[in-house]
Amino acid sequence: MQTSPAGTNPLLAKLSTYADLDVEDRMLLREVCADVRYVTANTDLISQGDAPEGVFLVLEGFACRYKLRQTGVRQIMAYLVPGDLGDLDVTLLDRMDHAIGTLSACTVARLAPETVQALLRRPKLAAALRKSALVDEATAREWLVNVGRRSAPERIAHLFCELLGRLRVIGYTDGNSYMLPLTQVDLADTTGLTSVHINRSLQDMRKAGLIELRRRRLTILDLPGLVQLAEFDPSYLHLASGA
Amino acid sequence: MQTSPAGTNPLLAKLSTYADLDVEDRMLLREVCADVRYVTANTDLISQGDAPEGVFLVLEGFACRYKLRQTGVRQIMAYLVPGDLGDLDVTLLDRMDHAIGTLSACTVARLAPETVQALLRRPKLAAALRKSALVDEATAREWLVNVGRRSAPERIAHLFCELLGRLRVIGYTDGNSYMLPLTQVDLADTTGLTSVHINRSLQDMRKAGLIELRRRRLTILDLPGLVQLAEFDPSYLHLASGA
DNA sequence: CGCCTGCTTGATCACAGTCAAAAACGGTGG
DNA sequence: CCACCGTTTTTGACTGTGATCAAGCAGGCG
Numbered sequence: 001m002q003t004s005p006a007g008t009n010p011l012l013a014k015l016s017t018y019a020d021l022d023v024e025d026r027m028l029l030r031e032v033c034a035d036v037r038y039v040t041a042n043t044d045l046i047s048q049g050d051a052p053e054g055v056f057l058v059l060e061g062f063a064c065r066y067k068l069r070q071t072g073v074r075q076i077m078a079y080l081v082p083g084d085l086g087d088l089d090v091t092l093l094d095r096m097d098h099a100i101g102t103l104s105a106c107t108v109a110r111l112a113p114e115t116v117q118a119l120l121r122r123p124k125l126a127a128a129l130r131k132s133a134l135v136d137e138a139t140a141r142e143w144l145v146n147v148g149r150r151s152a153p154e155r156i157a158h159l160f161c162e163l164l165g166r167l168r169v170i171g172y173t174d175g176n177s178y179m180l181p182l183t184q185v186d187l188a189d190t191t192g193l194t195s196v197h198i199n200r201s202l203q204d205m206r207k208a209g210l211i212e213l214r215r216r217r218l219t220i221l222d223l224p225g226l227v228q229l230a231e232f233d234p235s236y237l238h239l240a241s242g243a
Numbered sequence: 244m245q246t247s248p249a250g251t252n253p254l255l256a257k258l259s260t261y262a263d264l265d266v267e268d269r270m271l272l273r274e275v276c277a278d279v280r281y282v283t284a285n286t287d288l289i290s291q292g293d294a295p296e297g298v299f300l301v302l303e304g305f306a307c308r309y310k311l312r313q314t315g316v317r318q319i320m321a322y323l324v325p326g327d328l329g330d331l332d333v334t335l336l337d338r339m340d341h342a343i344g345t346l347s348a349c350t351v352a353r354l355a356p357e358t359v360q361a362l363l364r365r366p367k368l369a370a371a372l373r374k375s376a377l378v379d380e381a382t383a384r385e386w387l388v389n390v391g392r393r394s395a396p397e398r399i400a401h402l403f404c405e406l407l408g409r410l411r412v413i414g415y416t417d418g419n420s421y422m423l424p425l426t427q428v429d430l431a432d433t434t435g436l437t438s439v440h441i442n443r444s445l446q447d448m449r450k451a452g453l454i455e456l457r458r459r460r461l462t463i464l465d466l467p468g469l470v471q472l473a474e475f476d477p478s479y480l481h482l483a484s485g486a
Numbered sequence: 487c488g489c490c491t492g493c494t495t496g497a498t499c500a501c502a503g504t505c506a507a508a509a510a511c512g513g514t515g516g
Numbered sequence: 517c518c519a520c521c522g523t524t525t526t527t528g529a530c531t532g533t534g535a536t537c538a539a540g541c542a543g544g545c546g
Binding site: 065069073074097138143144236 | 292308310312313316317318320321330332333335336337338340341370373374376377380381383384385386387388390391392393434435474478479481
Binding site: 151152193194196197200201 | 533534535536537
């Protein structure tokens with residue numbers, strides 16, 4: 001049920017698992033999320049080649065980092081789910097080498113460079129934010145293993161296991177079920193497959209009783225089975241608890 | 244000729260392209276590289292599951308980040324060439340979620356956490372190091388595009404173009420030629436292919452007059468052709484000059 | 487009700503994987 | 517200098533996963 005837990009701040013929820021934040025830290029985080037913006041699906045928050053003007057924070061919905069090849073083929077390189085932030089130091093670069101865009105309708109906040117610096121000046125907050133960035137990097141590496149060395153159903157299973165862990169810490173899961181506002185084309189561009197093959201692999205996984213996926217909601221019916229299929233080891237997410 | 248330019252520090256060379264360092268910064272960097280260690284090929288500098296004890300800096304040779312699947316299949320997720328450094332904040336994590344190992348004989352230095360903090364306390368150095376980390380992340384993302392959305396020859400071509408740029412800034416190239424101390428198995432584990440397919444693709448590229456590769460030396464005979472094949476856009480490397 | 491987007495299906499093709507063996511290379515020691 | 521041995525590269529025959537192309541089918545929404 002609790003798809004968007006009212007009154008909670010997903011960034012605060014996530015960072016709390018990384019460090020024991022002070023009251024001032026929490027207040028600062030809440031202030032920072034004041035300047036929010038609502039964006040429809042498939043909108044670029046920042047395009048490739050643009051000069052970065054701050055750091056985006058996703059509060060609601062799914063966004064992604066992606067690149068397009070000249071032929072128009074897309075590769076999604078990361079998901080930004082609620083509580084996820086762009087690169088802390090991005091303003092050190094003069095141009096974005098990739099784009100960030102929404103996959104679903106999103107609520108996002110833009111943090112000015114000075115705001116980010118203010119957050120980083122607080123020791124515990126800085127540690128939590130840096131640790132979060134390390135997890136993002138680890139996730140990117142895991143995606144490379146996924147695309148480079150796993151079969152189609154294994155890739156999909158791994159992605160679904162990862163999202164369960166990531167969405168759970170921000171309170172966006174209901175047992176082993178969560179909203180997944182992505183099309184099969186989005187999943188294809190994430191896993192380096194075609195949408196046709198995603199469709200067929202999903203059907204196999206449904207027939208195997210592993211998952212149920214309809215109306216943008218994923219329910220994992222057999223989590224141990226899915227974990228085994230994916231060889232999923234959640235240690236790269238550095239979650240406080242287990243999976 | 245200048246495969247290992249004597250007397251130069253590859254980290255200093257790289258960081259100098261990112262920021263205008265002070266004399267003190269340069270001295271500090273040189274000191275830091277005092278405690279060096281020689282390691283043979285195929286040695287783990289740090290294994291998966293280990294607690295990180297500092298940050299590695301490669302001074303000579305090729306190392307890599309990698310993961311193994313249960314079946315023993317390897318995916319290489321990043322190369323560490325001379326001047327490349329592990330994660331600055333890695334000590335925030337209690338366990339390594341991947342391994343770092345050598346691909347060739349290497350000279351490496353280990354920087355204690357306090358040493359890294361000392362470097363980060365110097366503003367220009369901190370900016371240069373953070374920018375370098377951003378480039379490493381961008382490179383990881385580009386590898387994901389490579390493996391997810393490019394054909395075998397395109398992947399290889401892209402990797403060769405990238406390495407030309409990265410090795411050039413540290414003075415490890417001779418025109419369009421450089422030492423590449425990797426086996427075809429290493430290239431396969433980098434690109435998500437098999438060594439047999441790497442072998443056949445390399446032969447095609449040789450026949451097409453794009454490259455020459457023998458005795459661990461790569462010579463790019465037709466750089467524009469290779470760039471075109473790979474759709475190589477070096478902007479993600481954020482080099483001072485062009486490609 | 488009708489349209490658009492996203493999902494599903496079918497037939498065919500090709501890129502890359504697998505398995506296995508042979509050839510070439512590079513280093514070592516006699 | 518050469519014979520030997522392990523590693524790396526190369527080759528061949530065959531298989532299979534996933535891509536391509538194209539058409540039909542929901543189902544949500546104006």
